[in-house]
Amino acid sequence: MSAGSAIARAPLFLLTALLLTAGGGAAAQTTGSISSASRTATSSWSGRSGASGDPRMSASAIRAAAAGFQGCLARLWPAAARRGVSRVVFERATRGLTPDLGIMDKLDSQPEFTKSIWDYLDILVTNARIAKGRALLEKFSDTFARAERAYGVSRYIIAAIWGVESNYGELGGDRPVLRSTATLACIGRRQRYFRAEFLATLQILQHGDVPESRLVGSWAGAFGPTQFMPTAFLRYAVDFDGDGRRDVVDSVADLIGSTANNLKKDGWRPGETWGYEVVVPADFDFMRVTDQRELTMRDWQKLGIVRAGGKSFPHPDARAFLLVPAGIQGPGFLMLHNFRVIMRYNPAEAYALAIGHLADRLRGGGAFVQAWPRYEKALSRGQRLELQELLERHGFDVGEPDGRIGARTRDAIRDYQARIDRVADGFASAGLLKRLRAQ
Ligand code: CA
Secondary structure, X not given: OOOOOHHHHOXXXXXXXXXXXXXXXXXXXXXXXXXXXXXXXXXXXXXXXXXXXXXXXXXXXXXXXXXXXXXXXXXXXXXXXXXXOOHHHHHHHHOOOOOOOHHHHHHOOOOOOOOOHHHHHHXXXXXXXXXXXXXXXXXXXXXXXXXXXXXXXXHHHHHHHHHHHHOOOOOOOOEEHHHHHHHHHHOOOOHHHHHHXXXXXXXXXXXXXXXXXXXXXXXXXXXXXXXXXXXXXXXXXXXXXXXXXXXXXXXXXXXXHHHHHHHHHOOOOOOOOOEEEEEOOOOOOHHHXXXXXXXXXXXXXXXXXXXXXXXXXXXXXXXXXXXXXXXXXXXXXXXXXXXXXXXXXXXXXXXXXXXXXXXXXXXXXXXXXXXXXXXXXXXXXXXXXXXXXHHHHOOOOOOOOXXXXXXXHHHHXXXXXXXXXXXXXXXXXXXXXXXXXXX
16 A cells, blocks of 8 residues: 555456465465464475566575574564563563565565456455445444544545555455565565565554554554554554554455545545546547546547536546546446546555455445456466567567557557557457468
């Protein structure tokens, strides 16, 4: 959540973890108690070098760092002391702690198969999730109203984050945050980043905001129903029920208030929505508006874009950028400032769109008007790499081929589509790959 913590919520690992539980049907409930075994349990590490090729992710480097784990933790004591962590708390937290090396596989995971955006939305915005969210909005309506007054953030967005991040607390993960962040602080390629997270975890324990037994979460250390990283907790968590502790795990008021405060501090504009589904004309000239260029709604309308469902844009002077996550065959979206704020909370387009859409559904809005191109199969990692290599061979700049379709690859696809006289929507489809292969 928030700037700098992209790793905590990046799609590569969080999505995978989420889909394993969501797809399996049997969601792992957090038990809330940590046995001593969970501090030292035998690791399920594959023993293989990481796919990133980073020297700190080689199997031998991981083994060496693991052997020096206790020494590494001991060297973090002065930094912990400077943050007000007592020797007693530090000793209790680190004594006998062993690394959870299984996390190394997650840190460098590059899944061969990924889901399409409509698959994510199908999983994250279900009738059950809408119904449960509405029930929680009803049950805690006073708290939501108080948070809206205090922070200016829509209750539906807060509830949607709660629903998307953890299915309202059911899928938050059950790895001890202390052990996960300690492991990542001492082993692997993100040690500097996770050192701050580990130290922040110690501060949380020092303050007694959340007991260690309840400080469990994703392998990257995000915890609680709205998945706070430890440093984000220190920045944003508030004691919204006034009991003296900022308990974003077990106090609904604290988690609602803290999540609202997080969005407010990230720049949420009160009274504005996140964006609109729009219809993009079939002959739309995408080459004119690349790179998330912002225009006013009025200007977008002049370019032929209309709101789906025949409604008008309530604020013609609001500025937005165009997103077509599945190309011209799928729905388009005009994204307002608050969509960027949601992206700061969770920097994955599919997640941010799911949060915005679930919020609209909780408010009583309908499903998207336009259909997704469900006949399109998401390209595998190997196919995405091949697509990039072929584009490069044909003279289009994709940067270093890495199997990820980022802004640069999308621009290269647009250039290629324009050259072969196709709609330059930047969508990496199987048809496009086939065409490139044939050239
Ligand atoms: Ca509290």
